[in-house]
Amino acid sequence: DAGITQSPRHxxxxxxxxxxLRCHQTENHRYMYWYRxxxxxxxxxxxxxxxxxxTDKGEVSDGYSVSxxxxxxxxxxxESATSSQTSVYFCAIRVGQGAEGYTFGSGxxxxxx
Amino acid sequence: QQQVKQSPQSLIVQKGxxxxxxxAYENTAFDYFPWYQQFPGKGPALLIAIxxxxxxxxxxxxxxxxxKSAKQFSLHIMDSQPGDSATxxxxxxxxxxxxxxxxxxxxxxxxx
Numbered sequence: 001d002a003g004i005t006q007s008p009r010h011x012x013x014x015x016x017x018x019x020x021l022r023c024h025q026t027e028n029h030r031y032m033y034w035y036r037x038x039x040x041x042x043x044x045x046x047x048x049x050x051x052x053x054x055t056d057k058g059e060v061s062d063g064y065s066v067s068x069x070x071x072x073x074x075x076x077x078x079e080s081a082t083s084s085q086t087s088v089y090f091c092a093i094r095v096g097q098g099a100e101g102y103t104f105g106s107g108x109x110x111x112x113x
Numbered sequence: 114q115q116q117v118k119q120s121p122q123s124l125i126v127q128k129g130x131x132x133x134x135x136x137a138y139e140n141t142a143f144d145y146f147p148w149y150q151q152f153p154g155k156g157p158a159l160l161i162a163i164x165x166x167x168x169x170x171x172x173x174x175x176x177x178x179x180x181k182s183a184k185q186f187s188l189h190i191m192d193s194q195p196g197d198s199a200t201x202x203x204x205x206x207x208x209x210x211x212x213x214x215x216x217x218x219x220x221x222x223x224x225x
Contacts, residue, residue: 042202043215090157098208099207102213104157
């Protein structure tokens with residue numbers, strides 16, 4: 001979707017293992033976001049980045065870390081996956097300065113067993 | 114605490130009918146209110162949005178009504194079609210803000 005690639009698209013992992021999800025953009029947009037989507041909660045912001053090595057927490061950041069060493073890549077890491085982190089994870093970019101420019105990837109479905 | 118409250122959770126409408134989804138917010142700093150449409154297996158996509166300086170915005174069969182004093186806004190889908198069956202999210206932010214806050218979502222099914 002609109003130059004955003006999320007990988008993997010699906011993953012099953014065991015409780016306690018580390019997991020890294022990748023978001024790649026083909027353009028040089030400054031802002032990138034990680035959301036999780038759960039029934040009854042909509043999409044909730046985990047972390048976001050406003051530049052290389054510049055990141056900040058969202059409303060549900062506990063248990064997650066992020067890194068952005070290149071403009072085009074934003075990584076989300078679950079250091080020790082738990083069943084409560086079973087969810088669909090969406091990456092988004094913001095095109096331009098305004099809020100009209102949010103564009104979402106196709107998501108990663110993560111299952112922690 | 115959800116900053117944007119959305120209702121109903123699910124909605125079934127006959128083809129040709131009107132679908133109405135409602136949202137309410139608390140933060141008076143919000144000044145941009147988008148609606149997103151999401152099909153299964155896809156990410157949300159911007160459908161229509163409104164700023165609080167107008168009370169209504171229409172794009173084709175989709176209309177947003179906005180009530181600033183009540184801090185409420187709603188999406189109306191006129192002449193609903195089976196192809197409109199999707200999950201709809203309202204959201205809120207400031208126009209140059211860093212964070213988009215979403216409602217819980219409404220699953221719409223249009224019966225043919």
